[in-house]
Amino acid sequence: MKLHPIFFEPEVHSTIFLIINLIGSIIVRLIIHSWPLTIFWSCFYIIIVFLINHSLASGRYYLPTKNIHDKTVIVTGAATGIGRICAIRFAKLGARVIIGVRGQERAERIAKELCKESDGGTVIGYDLDLSSLANVKKFAEKIECVDILLNNAGGIQNTYSVTVDGIEKQFGTNHIGHFYLTQLLLSLLTNGRVINVSSIVHHIVPSRGIDYTFSKLKNKYNSAEAYAISKLAQIYHALELTRRYGIKAYSLHPGTIMNTNLNQFRPLIERIIITLFSVIGRTVEQGSMTSLYCALSDDAKPGHYHSNCQVRKPSQLALDNYRAEECWNESEKLINKKIK
Numbered sequence: 001m002k003l004h005p006i007f008f009e010p011e012v013h014s015t016i017f018l019i020i021n022l023i024g025s026i027i028v029r030l031i032i033h034s035w036p037l038t039i040f041w042s043c044f045y046i047i048i049v050f051l052i053n054h055s056l057a058s059g060r061y062y063l064p065t066k067n068i069h070d071k072t073v074i075v076t077g078a079a080t081g082i083g084r085i086c087a088i089r090f091a092k093l094g095a096r097v098i099i100g101v102r103g104q105e106r107a108e109r110i111a112k113e114l115c116k117e118s119d120g121g122t123v124i125g126y127d128l129d130l131s132s133l134a135n136v137k138k139f140a141e142k143i144e145c146v147d148i149l150l151n152n153a154g155g156i157q158n159t160y161s162v163t164v165d166g167i168e169k170q171f172g173t174n175h176i177g178h179f180y181l182t183q184l185l186l187s188l189l190t191n192g193r194v195i196n197v198s199s200i201v202h203h204i205v206p207s208r209g210i211d212y213t214f215s216k217l218k219n220k221y222n223s224a225e226a227y228a229i230s231k232l233a234q235i236y237h238a239l240e241l242t243r244r245y246g247i248k249a250y251s252l253h254p255g256t257i258m259n260t261n262l263n264q265f266r267p268l269i270e271r272i273i274i275t276l277f278s279v280i281g282r283t284v285e286q287g288s289m290t291s292l293y294c295a296l297s298d299d300a301k302p303g304h305y306h307s308n309c310q311v312r313k314p315s316q317l318a319l320d321n322y323r324a325e326e327c328w329n330e331s332e333k334l335i336n337k338k339i340k
């Protein structure tokens, strides 16, 4: 019997472990009434479960030590979360780091913070709003060289909205913004790496695939599906970059990290549940490791999807070369139509 790829994810192992423990302890308590449920034994048991769970949830570690003094790295969405940690790590390894953050003043302020946090690393901040093609172009025009492009920024929208250019917001920001940025920098990236931070959530895209008109979603907005579509498109993008141009492009799931800003616009009740579930997730540092792995490790595989610092099988839909090509063509068409 073949297990679904998501059964290989640390957060799934951790969840199963916790559920088994919960059910197990209820059964044991029901069968063995004399079970020594003293405070001491209960605390002991909880600590052991917590420690095992923590090591299951953490996943594999990748702590790069490579000297990258000669490299220029671009990180989008580096103000917070995974992007911020990656930018600090790149700067600590000696790279010249350019961060793309919304608002020029904010970008400069955050760049200063990251210089300090990386013990004097080189971090430059430029305004970048991926939900505006004109803004993406302005950002790209400032770039003279780049060796590693980490397409990390991303957002979740609960209700239907569109970008400045009239594209469904999650697809327009998470995929189209990064797609356009990569296109504009393509000539600088022939020997470089492009890393797309996708998500395990791409698995939920229905087998009919991506509807590029977003007509169904427009009428009855399914936020999770729209997010998943944008993340599937990012996997196709990496696959096609490698297939078309031989560029080392990678897509990845960073893990489940509950304490970033990603879920900030979710309803309060969902945020409370997410916080409670943080016990099955990773820290932001652990969540940055697969991005760093794809950016720096010789073991990462171009064109492939990664998770937990190794190559992983994505959904069947994500492996469809025909759909990857279609996604590329549709993205190009959409951008050309909007920038005319």
Ligand SMILES: NC(=O)c1ccc[n+]([C@@H]2O[C@H](COP(=O)([O-])OP(=O)(O)OC[C@H]3O[C@@H](n4cnc5c(N)ncnc54)[C@H](OP(=O)(O)O)[C@@H]3O)[C@@H](O)[C@H]2O)c1
Pocket: 076, 077, 078, 079, 080, 081, 082, 083, 100, 101, 102, 128, 129, 130, 131, 152, 153, 154, 155, 173, 197, 198, 199, 200, 253, 254, 255, 256, 257, 258, 260, 261, 262, 263
């Ligand atoms: N956390 C998880 O469990 C998880 C799981 C799977 C995948 N991911 C992916 O990992 C990536 C990083 O997420 P995170 O968890 O670190 O969340 P985060 O802290 O919210 O970071 C996302 C970053 O993207 C930036 N961003 C959003 N919209 C933007 C736009 N229009 N233009 C430019 N930047 C924009 C945000 O900037 P502002 O500060 O200006 O809002 C923020 O700095 C995302 O692509 C996310 O989809 C996360």
